[in-house]
Amino acid sequence: MRARGWDALVLSGSDPHCSEYPAARWKQIEWITGFTGEAADIVITQDHAGLWTDSRYFIQAGIQLDGTGFTLHKTRVPEQVLIPEWIRQNLEADSVLVFDGSCQCVDAVTEFTDEYSVANVPNLIDVLWKDRPAIPQTPVFAIEAGETRASKLAWLREFIAGKDASGMLISALDEVAWLLNIRASDIEYNPMAIAYLLVTGKDASLFILKDDDPDPDSCATFDILRSQGIHILPYSDVELVLSEGFEGKLLLDSDTVNYNLWSMCSADVELCGSPVQLRKAVKNDYEIQGMRKAQLLDGIAMENFLYWLEKSVQSQQGITEWDAAVKLGKLRAENEGYTGDSFETISAYGPGAALPHYITPEENAPMLFERGLYLCDSGAQYGFGTTDITRTVPLGECTSLEKEDYTLVLKGHIDLAMAVFPEGTAGCHLDVLARNPLWSSKRNFGHGTGHGVGFFLGVHEGPQGIRQNFNSTPMKAGMITSDEPGIYREGKHGVRHENLILCKEAGTNSFGKWMEFETLTLCHFDTSAIVRELLGKAETEWLNRYNRRVYESLSPYLSSEVRDWLRDKTAAI
């Protein structure tokens, strides 16, 4: 840096598509710092090396950064000093700031160009990172999704025309996958291909990395795409096409296009939000049916798992958190259409569960005993849907604090699941329904209550969310969102109860149009840890109705032992 006259190096933990979960090639923050959390950015100056990450990872970062020379800068806390502010406080105007513009969104760089001398050095760590992983290339396959790619592209072309533009570059990986009804496995847990899609009024080009002799699945998929007028071009050609000129106005997605691509555009360019995100979030009937099937299969695996867990712990077989995660993975893998997990299973017992983003260790994982609470947050990708479920179960005797926490979190979960609300209501207005039972006894949790879930796509997707942050996106019929309040007591225990809920219309009356949720996830809530007097009548009725529905839906697919066990577990309270 000194030799080059660089005052500060700013590196993001994302990929050229501003993905939440990048492939190994773009885990540059982990490679540099050793920190393995999913969200981190770093700034290196001559006298400081700082890593910025949020409250989910404070404990982990504290451990992993120890001795590295990196200082932890906390985000999502009231006293946070984010990177732009930190830079302004610590670097004089006209200092040279160096970005890897290929892994930075546009705003993150342009906001400095007035005050500082900004340099864009794409892939700047390539020279140092000798064994840097290659861009992944997994088979690309076509799927059914209830709407043809021709129909989706025609809709996008209408949007483009409405903006008086000639084309739009789709840079978000899940949007490329959704628009073309294709999937791959380029990123762990995320069934997407690393690709760009350029859509113009008359044609479309998919920029994707493939060897000269691609795998048969990809070949077949590309043939289908080509037959529908979609060009297949090498991944890096996107730079060529953008820099060589594009006729008319080109729309770029302000959220996910990287600075490097934006800066090399020779065309008339407009940064705007992609309309795909919202339309993708509103599932069509085919997708909803697929999601229902996925939750059913997932519920079977979950009930078999919970049965096994209870019996194994009671018979003192010495199983660990890791053993449990492995067992659950195996049970899920038996399901039709299973292609992998949708994220790394959190299998956490006692104090481990007090970390919302606990990573279950393969070696020396804590052993499970016949007491206290065990938390398991997991999910799968099926060819017809994505799942995400958390169950917290008592393994034996629980303290009264554990029982209270268990019940109040469940009460919040139920209150949100039961919500009826006017059309146009946003998730940030509903969030308090899940928190109020906890707030009433001065308890709270530090994460959002709900995130959107894709159809055989990312387990986190927008634009809706159920959280305190202002987000004006209304809950629309067809959106599938998680409902996952929790509570975390450091060194003691953690509780989280999570189902996926589908937003549906609920009729119209003189007060307007109404919406409600239908719970999609099918797996019983254990009633033995419930403090009954903390639940109201309506909440208890909801719980009994839900558990009965779980039993009725899943019992035909369970062995007689598990079925009998589940009948007892789902008995009304």
Next chain:
Amino acid sequence: MRARGWDALVLSGSDPHCSEYPAARWKQIEWITGFTGEAADIVITQDHAGLWTDSRYFIQAGIQLDGTGFTLHKTRVPEQVLIPEWIRQNLEADSVLVFDGSCQCVDAVTEFTDEYSVANVPNLIDVLWKDRPAIPQTPVFAIEAGETRASKLAWLREFIAGKDASGMLISALDEVAWLLNIRASDIEYNPMAIAYLLVTGKDASLFILKDDDPDPDSCATFDILRSQGIHILPYSDVELVLSEGFEGKLLLDSDTVNYNLWSMCSADVELCGSPVQLRKAVKNDYEIQGMRKAQLLDGIAMENFLYWLEKSVQSQQGITEWDAAVKLGKLRAENEGYTGDSFETISAYGPGAALPHYITPEENAPMLFERGLYLCDSGAQYGFGTTDITRTVPLGECTSLEKEDYTLVLKGHIDLAMAVFPEGTAGCHLDVLARNPLWSSKRNFGHGTGHGVGFFLGVHEGPQGIRQNFNSTPMKAGMITSDEPGIYREGKHGVRHENLILCKEAGTNSFGKWMEFETLTLCHFDTSAIVRELLGKAETEWLNRYNRRVYESLSPYLSSEVRDWLRDKTAAI
């Protein structure tokens, strides 16, 4: 307009201080259109005359505009086309738009200057409005407010210095009153003087309209102010001072300075939000004690009123909505420190109560009978606080729908009053607590749940609010806000239950710092119309505790008949 080449005339229903409630002089919209609602703006072109107002006034505007040639444009509805959009749709670029810039906030005019030819004609209707009322001049008096004006001015000077400015023009009437600890009666229901306050690093000038020979109260007040180094200058001199030049940077309140003043400033000017609004909203101990006393006195008047109401209706004395409003006014006027009502009393029976902003007619007011629901929304100004209370009471037999509505609105009111929440929570996050009991049975109301209330100042004040609109202002200890959910069934009945609630600290634990509300208003909720099974245990306990507290607080001040009656009314359910 044709002779002058004007294509459109845009007139607001506000005064030079962008007040919510202007004095008679600035009721230009009423003078032109006959519409008496509190919030309206008009646009007149060669072929259209339009009046824009919100959902509170649709029915009233429909009646009052009939035959005037004015078309109603609805605001606060999803399909609204606000004035800026309407102008862009209906007037070609470069058209001449004429504003009375003295009654328009800055943004409302400047947003057109790029596209249109904008002319500012201050007081443009003066030539037509022959008997236009004068600017009011009522006695100005000084009050105790728990903090000296010297301390408040010193604090504002710190803010000014922090913005590297030399001064700030305070244009909001309630901010002038708050900063100088002065009150007057220039605007009905609003104990303020029409004035500007210019604060600089070393001195302060109050611009206020006073005759050469002012009243003794004002003289005494001005003497006090002068003795503390505050100059008293004629109201219109503010234009002179701003246009003649001001040394250094001058801060103007972006929310309330008018376009005319802003445009004549010769100084280096910065538009910024006034810091006074937030600080004024956080009441000090003296103000809180005063507000408590005001609610106590108001509660005595309310209980005497409700007793009289019940007996009068039961003995079939043929009283009307108007008679009831007059009676309540008289009872309030007996209270120590009463200076007037804080807004026009809404005394509404049956269908009238279905209009949230019903105006009780003096002539031919509906008679009250021994059945159904009567709603009364009223408040007073005392020298030591402001009140705002709504009670809905059954006058006899009620339908089951009336009882359900009565109970569900009360349930929402109680749920909000009981809320406990983390420090930093904004009112828009809490709003759903008051709505959820209604939403659950697909009922709703079309207004906000709570507004800030001043200390012997405006009955509506910001910056906090409890409503769906995003507003990031957190609820802070010392803020006093209304809690007033409702329900309105056109042609049938209306219910609203309103108390004022004080935000307080509620301790700190491992989850952080907690806040809660204390109800300040003291007047029982009638229990006879309650459907008991719709209230939960905690809600019933709250209600019984509240009614008992009302009885204990007020009974020493009531006659034996009213006391006995109130004891029965407040019996636990």
